[in-house]
Amino acid sequence: MTQLRALSAIRLSVRTDETTSPGRQRAANSNEAARRGAVIVGEAEDLDVSATKTTPFNRPELGAWLQRPDDFDVIIWWRMDRAVRSMADMAELGRWAKTHGKLLVFAEGPGGTPMDLDMRTVSPVSELIMTLLAFSAQMESTAIRERVTGAQSALRSQGRYSGGLVPYGYGKVANPDGPGWKLAPDAGAVKVLSGIIRDVLDGQSLTAVAMALNEDNVPVPRDYQAIKAGRDPGGTRRGRQIERFKWTAGTLSKVLRSPALMGYRLHQGKPVRDRDGNPVPIGDPVLSQDEFDALQDHLATLTPQKNRTRKATQAMLLGVAKCRGCGGNLYLSKRAGGADYNCRATARGDRCPSPAGIRADWLEKYVEEEIMARVGDLQMTKAITRKGYDPAPELREVMEELRALYADKGARRSRTGRMIWQEEVDTLERRAEVLEATPRTEARTEVVPTGETYASFWVRHDTVGRRQLLLDTDARVTVAKGRSGGGAERLTGPDRARMVFTISANEHPHAMASTQ
Numbered sequence: 365m366t367q368l369r370a371l372s373a374i375r376l377s378v379r380t381d382e383t384t385s386p387g388r389q390r391a392a393n394s395n396e397a398a399r400r401g402a403v404i405v406g407e408a409e410d411l412d413v414s415a416t417k418t419t420p421f422n423r424p425e426l427g428a429w430l431q432r433p434d435d436f437d438v439i440i441w442w443r444m445d446r447a448v449r450s451m452a453d454m455a456e457l458g459r460w461a462k463t464h465g466k467l468l469v470f471a472e473g474p475g476g477t478p479m480d481l482d483m484r485t486v487s488p489v490s491e492l493i494m495t496l497l498a499f500s501a502q503m504e505s506t507a508i509r510e511r512v513t514g515a516q517s518a519l520r521s522q523g524r525y526s527g528g529l530v531p532y533g534y535g536k537v538a539n540p541d542g543p544g545w546k547l548a549p550d551a552g553a554v555k556v557l558s559g560i561i562r563d564v565l566d567g568q569s570l571t572a573v574a575m576a577l578n579e580d581n582v583p584v585p586r587d588y589q590a591i592k593a594g595r596d597p598g599g600t601r602r603g604r605q606i607e608r609f610k611w612t613a614g615t616l617s618k619v620l621r622s623p624a625l626m627g628y629r630l631h632q633g634k635p636v637r638d639r640d641g642n643p644v645p646i647g648d649p650v651l652s653q654d655e656f657d658a659l660q661d662h663l664a665t666l667t668p669q670k671n672r673t674r675k676a677t678q679a680m681l682l683g684v685a686k687c688r689g690c691g692g693n694l695y696l697s698k699r700a701g702g703a704d705y706n707c708r709a710t711a712r713g714d715r716c717p718s719p720a721g722i723r724a725d726w727l728e729k730y731v732e733e734e735i736m737a738r739v740g741d742l743q744m745t746k747a748i749t750r751k752g753y754d755p756a757p758e759l760r761e762v763m764e765e766l767r768a769l770y771a772d773k774g775a776r777r778s779r780t781g782r783m784i785w786q787e788e789v790d791t792l793e794r795r796a797e798v799l800e801a802t803p804r805t806e807a808r809t810e811v812v813p814t815g816e817t818y819a820s821f822w823v824r825h826d827t828v829g830r831r832q833l834l835l836d837t838d839a840r841v842t843v844a845k846g847r848s849g850g851g852a853e854r855l856t857g858p859d860r861a862r863m864v865f866t867i868s869a870n871e872h873p874h875a876m877a878s879t880q
Contacts, residue, residue, distance in 0.1 A: 368402035531624035532585035570613035689718035740819035
């Protein structure tokens with residue numbers, strides 16, 4: 365008799381560093397194969413894969429094996445729920461096994477004894493057993509889902525931690541009001557977040573901030589939580605070292621756009637609401653509502669074009685220095701012993717009637733003296749926009765959540781499920797009533813002093829910061845071609861008659877936009 369070739373199938377919905385289930389499943393499958401005199405020719409291990417959300421055919425490893433039915437004779441699972449959790453999936457798997465003449469084996473069937481579903485021959489009994497077991501698995505899955513949903517809903521409504529990924533910026537702490545855990549701001553993560561938000565609002569791109577975090581070996585949110593829990597953030601899988609994750613613009617965008625920064629408890633990316641429809645708090649927020657709104661307004665201005673990484677220019681007067689001959693920018697050119705600002709009209713396909721050129725150190729010194737003399741003692745200001753409040757966006761979110769709930773009503777078949785559904789609907793209805801009665805308020809802007817003069821700002825910033833100040837104040841220095849006709853390197857000193865400096869801060873002090 366030909367020896368049976370067995371495929372050992374292993375599945376686990378959620379895997380952690382403490383998980384031992386894959387090993388138990390592998391041992392049970394191996395023992396069952398040995399008991400039958402079968403040889404295991406392969407293994408389909410699908411970890412972090414839900415049987416409720418995936419069929420056997422679209423799981424990464426098992427799906428690939430099912431496309432090669434000639435490579436094995438029998439599939440062995442530990443239990444039925446490792447294979448399927450719905451009647452539809454069991455029926456599809458049964459049709460496949462019947463078409464290809466396969467034996468389906470569960471090392472621990474009802475009562476703990478092995479069970480066969482022999483689809484190699486037409487067997488109404490096997491099909492009936494398969495259908496009944498699939499029905500049982502589906503009912504168990506539904507009951508588990510409703511129990512978990514009810515328990516998590518109750519925990520969230522009490523402000524308690526109900527499990528899952530901890531939002532970046534927070535950590536688990538013992539619940540001071542009773543059993544279980546709550547979430548609270550984590551000092552280390554909040555410090556990193558504060559630096560990220562500061563850099564982003566100062567104009568750095570998300571990509572540039574991500575690169576700086578990686579250079580400083582700052583762990584990403586997932587790794588940070590692992591380190592806090594005392595686990596190796598890298599680890600291994602099947603003997604292979606897993607590379608640690610790095611910060612990306614996408615990771616930063618996800619963190620910075622999360623309402624969890626305002627201390628809102630989230631479920632599937634949306635705020636969890638109390639019985640009155642208000643967001644359930646985690647604890648003290650990392651950002652206030654106004655600070656979060658200001659951050660979102662800034663992020664909304666970033667486009668892929670604006671957000672790509674560029675090396676910061678060391679030309680302090682790029683965009684500030686202009687050629688009187690053609691009106692174009694003067695560009696910094698390095699040369700032996702120094703650098704010059706020169707007209708480059710020919711590089712852009714134009715002809716300048718009188719191209720200007722001047723030593724960079726002379727021109728930058730001239731601009732610094734002019735800005736100090738004209739506005740150095742003036743105090744800088746910032747425009748603060750007091751954001752109004754429009755209930756319409758949140759009302760639209762509540763409407764969408766209500767629509768989703770109404771569409772889900774038919775899926776709540778148990779009395780407990782229908783009760784939970786009604787509580788969720790009532791909560792959103794109450795919040796909708798409050799929002800509908802809340803008037804819209806308009807935003808207002810006021811200009812206030814920053815407490816810093818132009819001179820002190822100039823001293824404490826580098827070339828990049830000084831250039832940004834000049835651009836923000838609409839400063840311009842226009843340079844004419846030297847009367848000697850020579851290049852910048854032939855000049856014996858800064859000829860001030862060649863340069864005209866203008867700055868809008870004479871009438872309008874520099875305003876740095878800020879939103880609160």
